[in-house]
Amino acid sequence: MSERIYLLPLWIRVWHWTNVLLIITLVVTGISLHFADPKLPLVEFSLAARIHDIAGFSLVAVYGLFVIANIVSGNWWQYVPKPPGVLERCKVQGKWYLWGIFKGEPHPYRVSEEQNFNALQAISYWVIMYMIMPVMLLSGLIFQFPQLAPDRLFGFDGLLPVAIVHYLTGAAIVLFMIAHIYLGTTGKTATSMFGTMITGWHEH
């Protein structure tokens, strides 16, 4: 009765869960560094710094592999919202999230091997993975090698803009992650999309 398609190859699933682990580690240790305070129950500062450094470098490596694999496999095409009618499809999708979903209406677009993401997903994933992430990684790398940052800037330490960019892109990723995990429950059942990311199989 239910129809299955094999949607996600192994490498995407392995990459995805590695990414999840690293980013959660980075978020927890990043929060511990930024809000460091003897009175708050956070990860101890030097431990947090050590873990953050290692996880940070790992994420840079994992991201590099992700970009290469995307180019080689052609998976990058999934992230491109395809005209015509992108705006129209975004509107329809948005309406479904805000209204149709409550009435139990079916998903407005059908997932297929050719078109894994809906238009809203494609745009937000594209922004996060190809705009926010590179900036986040680059600012992290400069943070790692502070001698790369300018010495002074407008009377402040040159690391200040790097730190702010790092902090704000980190915050953007946290916001994305909250929404991302929640929207993961909007599949056929609340857990079916998580299942797909584990097994690779999508059920219509």
Place this chain on the structure above:
Amino acid sequence: MFAYWRQGFTVLVLVLAGSVWAPASRAGTEAAPIDTATIEKNRKANEACFACHSAAGIKNPPKADLDLANKLKDSRLEPALFNPADHGVMDCRQCHAGNHYDPYPHAEVGKNETAPCTECHAAKVMRLEPQFNASVHAKNEGLKEKFTCNTCHNAHENIVALRLKDPHKIVAQDNHGCLECHNSDLTFAKFAPDGEKTPGVKRKRPDIDTIHDWLPNTKLHWNAVRCVECHTPEVAAKKMLSHEILDKEKAEKKCVTCHSANSTLKVRLYRHMAKDEQQRLGFTNSVILSNSYVIGATRHPVLDGIVIGLVILTLAGMLAHGAIRIVAALRRKGNKEQAK
């Protein structure tokens, strides 16, 4: 009549002068500020000494066959360093037993007659001597006699933090005082006591970066904070930094002492700048920020508020959406059952 007026005038002058000079002389044993005329006079007098005691003097000695290049090879004396220093306003001979040094060759006795710090800084020495005596260097039997105030303080070059202002310069000067020994086998060996198990053999200098390898970005820290930030006990704000150098058991190891909103750096390295704190652009500890971005200490409360607010809003939005979904689903289920 005229004599009367003259007498009155003299009294007036004396009274006025008295009220002007009183605060200065009340400092008593403390070194008093020096007026510009005296400074001019001292600078002029010092030129006689700089004729030999300077790079230019060594190159062009006032007399031939003095062999200054050899005799003064370890000297760093230089008007450009001496004049801006704390003691740069003084006549060399105030510390270097006057008449012994005017002629050259200098008299042998002069060597033992360098004025001790107490002579002019009695009150300060009294205050900090107990701290000094409790420090690792004074408690070390083999080291004690060799360790004096000018081991760390270069009387010819040092500029007190208050006047130096720029924290990078303060760090460079004060760390130089420690690293001169702790980063040089040559100097360290001159002071190091014999090892406990190896009498007659000097104790080895432990590598400074290895000792502190638990401190990430060690080199970065050496340029941004002073050894005394961690190796002295905390004192009340506005008080002079303690001279009790702490051993490895008591030294500060907790990162959040500096890396937190209530950073100790405010009352240590940035003590002299604390009054300049203006919350520039709304940053906490913005005085520090002009020199160093210190994770955890130099944050922006408004920015943090916005970020935390957005996270809470997103979470709340998702929870509300989820709750409506569940309620709607239950409703639909109920309706379906009714329809049956």
